[in-house]
Amino acid sequence: MSEALVVGAGWAGLAAAVGLLEAGHRVTVIDAAPVPGGRARALALRIDADTVLDVDNGQHLLIGAYRSTLALIRRVGADPGAVLVRSRLRLAGPGGFELRAAPLPAPLHVGVGLLGARGMPWRERVAMLRAMTGLALRGPASVAEGSTVAQWLAAHRQPASLIARIWAPLCIGALNTPPERACARAFAQVLCDALLARAADADFLLPRTTLGAVVPEPACAWLASRGATLRWRTACRGLSRDGSGRWQAATDAGPIAADRVVLAVPPPQVPRLLGGTVPDARLAVFDTFEHEPIATVWLAWRERLVLPDVVMLGEQPAEGEHGQWLFGRGVAPGAPIGSVAGVVVSAAGRSAEAPAALAAGIARQVAGQLGLPLADHARAVVERRATIRCSPERPRLDTDALADAAPGLALAGDWSWHRYPATIESAVRSGDAAARYIATGIAERS
């Protein structure tokens, strides 16, 4: 039985570990962090001396089109229906705009939903139908390679009001990149997958409790129960190959030898770990990825309020209003806090603002826009490198070149799955592909 080492226990590394174990490898997973899950992990957020909120490091939204993620949840013995709350696509803003998917097969669910939308002028509905019909007929490959979402929208004569109301929030929400810089091809791929395939693909899926319960906890329990070794607070410091071709990892817990390695870490880590083993020329690309931030502002009220599940806040933002999406979160009965919401401020928002000022501003924005009392607590959790920037120029990996230089090593991570923006689904797909590559030696082009 061969030994496989997975470095990084984000969703990509966990997917790879599950695939490797299923394929019969003896698996060790290490992560520098104290808990698994990477950027999609649960967070115990202290809001005062007596109160800790069980939230996530960042509010995440999954959709029904995340097939590999849903499959992974099932593979590790969890039930997607138990760990995720599913609801039909509904885009709504505080000004009365509402677009709901109709209970019809695709693509009628979106078409009829658009015709029945509220607070949306006919000019916008017709323009959006025109753009979506073009995509449905010609597919994402018809979108010019190298073009931005802003260029694609202009080419389809989309009105500025529709861009502000729907296209920009969707683009920033899906790609974490503003339309002026976002890759039109990747956006078109997401639109086709989410809105034009099966109606259920457009559904919103939100963690019932925390992200930890969706994949990291069940995956780790599944791996441990099948003999995998899991080590947290164990950073890898370097990877090299010995005379027999085996991989040797220098880690905080001492050396670990392995026949195969999956490196499931963010791109800047790759040259740090492989320098001296892989020629520098092959590693230069990993330092060329650009990143975008996301801040999540967690709001908590002592009283129990009726909060929307999901609402868009950015339709007509006033000066200084940076919140884009608000997600109402469930609160356990008997909790000292009555209501909790996560407000997302992604790439286009001013998440460079100091966290305390950002949190206070979002609390005021939410109170003003939704007519709610001012939150009793507001905390910002800022991920400066939340995702890579999904621009048309983002680097594409030459997997064959790396395979030559590092036999038996596979890369995984949301950033490595080129066709898709950096999301949970691309992380899981990349992890699945890394495990298959280890088994077959054939790299899949994303």
Ligand SMILES: Cc1cc2nc3c(=O)[nH]c(=O)nc-3n(C[C@H](O)[C@H](O)[C@H](O)COP(=O)(O)OP(=O)(O)OC[C@H]3O[C@@H](n4cnc5c(N)ncnc54)[C@H](O)[C@@H]3O)c2cc1C
């Ligand atoms: C705030 C926020 C909101 C987001 N919202 C959404 C959303 O709504 N929907 C969506 O689909 N996606 C969303 N994403 C993106 C999603 O979280 C990521 O795409 C996904 O979690 C990436 O997983 P990964 O395994 O590729 O990488 P990571 O999660 O980054 O995992 C890499 C792991 O490697 C470990 N590591 C790094 N270096 C070393 C080392 N030297 N040794 C050992 N371990 C190491 C790290 O500790 C980490 O655990 C969001 C991200 C953020 C930050």
